[in-house]
Amino acid sequence: MSESIVSIRNLATHYPITGGWFGPTPVVRALDNIDLEIKRGQFFGLVGESGSGKTTLGRAILKAAPISAGKIIFHDGKKEFDINTLAKQDVLAFRRQAQLIFQDPYAALSPRMTVRDIIAEPLEVMKLTNSKVETNQRVREIASECRLDVEHLRRFPHAFSGGQRQRISIARALVANPSFMVADECVAALDVSIQADILNLLKSLQQQRGLTFLFISHDLSVVAHVCDVVAVMYLGRLVEMAPTRKLFAKQRHPYTAALLSAIPSLDLDHHHMAIKLEGEIPSPITPPSGCRFHTRCAYAQDRCKMEIPQWRKLDDDHSVACHFADELDL
């Protein structure tokens, strides 16, 4: 049994933009040179600003975004799936193993279906149960695991608050008993007061069921609390990856350090806005040459404009893509 549930080698996703009449068709370079491994049972965090490609990466793993180059291998412990060349009969088996929790719990649930029907739908579509009794039994089990009352199952989504809706979405993703879940900004639309509730639920699912999570978020403070490993993306490339504690103790890429210092602090006597990022993330159609971060980097030098930094290991579990990672004191 392989230790990695997802292995990605040199992945690229490019979207051609139609409508260009002259010259070559412009291309959105959503992902380039992605190399990473997600270990079984891990809570893997993926962070970056909007436009960094984190959602595209999550979708590529779920076979919901095109793969222009490279390879994604999904291994659920029994069977290996090559996402590029997934045979038709394997697609269903793969979809059962890998599920997605969406960002907006208000848009993700059909207003015309009862909570019971929403949660039962995957079972019915994939024909995973033999009778309606069995389906209902399964729905009730999952609902109670996600702390929904049996009472709630007969109601429609409009009757629920954001936090409750997100629990319904999680129950639906969980009902087919997957081994891997992509949670794409699943607490971004929630109030801070109930965000913790959803995070604790996901964490307990990881611990009790051995589920593997790819947790996509723009919020480093949330990621710091739930994830085992964090990868930071910028404009379609990985810039840094390390175990959470290691990364938060010492950042080796200026972008990670800048993201961290932008988090609003409750500490009234200490403004730690050490590094301020000017401007915004550039367009992925014409990404900057060399290191894509050089236009906003306070430490950029001539070399950064010319040469793309290699994605390299600083030690056995800390990777970075910066020419000066060894010299900078962040």
Add this chain to the structure above:
Amino acid sequence: MGRPLISVRDLTIQFNTDEGTVTAVERVSFDIAPGEVMGLVGESGSGKSVTAKALMRLNAPNSFYGPDSRIILSLDDREIDVLALKSPSDLKIIRGGAVSMVFQEPMASFAPALTIGSQMAEALMIHLKVSKREAKTVAIDMLTRVGVSGASSRFDQYVVELSGGMRQRAMIAMALSTKPKLLIADEPTTALDVTIQAQVLELMQDLVEEFHMAILFITHDLGVIAQTADHIAVMYLGQLMETGTTRSVIHQPRHPYTRGLLNAIPKLDELDAPLVAVSGDIPSPLERPAGCVFHTRCSEVIKGRCATVEPEIKLVGQDHDVACFAVELADEERTEKAAP
């Protein structure tokens, strides 16, 4: 402290709906001094946006105000009774004149078919009674001031051509171009990335100093306003739970709800601390709990009291008010011990 810029007293706002009368805001009172930043904090459904909209009289036609509700806006030369304003020309002063607003979603706040510039100029021509050419100069100045690069070319662009951060800056520029005395910012950074949020928050702090304007800053995240606000008011289900200086509310939060909100924020320097949510969900405003509105989610309920009697908001320290029986009880016990 001198005369407050805006004084809200016993503000009660109700809505007539198909399902009955909904009380969105109940007996809310607060003052904002000139040049002060006031943070209004609460979950969705706590009534913070409805309160803010009342200051500009933007609530829907099915809303009505309680008989004792007063909102007084004090300008240099006169006092305006906001709730008594009737004609559209009288309302102009609180709608873009002395009071201006920045919304959460800048995409929804600009008309998509008109250029940014024409919308800014329109506001200026109405409120400052200037010519089109003068309006354009002021608008471009303002865009430059808030950090929109290439302001003169942005003037002729449409909102879809701008990125999220630029849209929010343009929104702020438009709101500030008439030099309002009070800016209402309703979750102005919630839709932005943390890096852009940091830029916008810093910009707002600079503008307060430069224009000496007051801000009513609405948010669900105490972390966002801790560095920005002078005073904080915590709202729950339409009522004020706790108000005070930012320092006292953040460092010595008294109300169980405020403490819950603070505990729920993931903190980077305490990675081992478990995340604690405020238990349960905010009840529907149609089913407002009796007694203290927070008692259904409170961990410090006093039996036979909180579920039946409504606590009043009372002074607990210098410039610090709390509406909670548990806090009252704790303070009484402390004074009894001190005086044998």
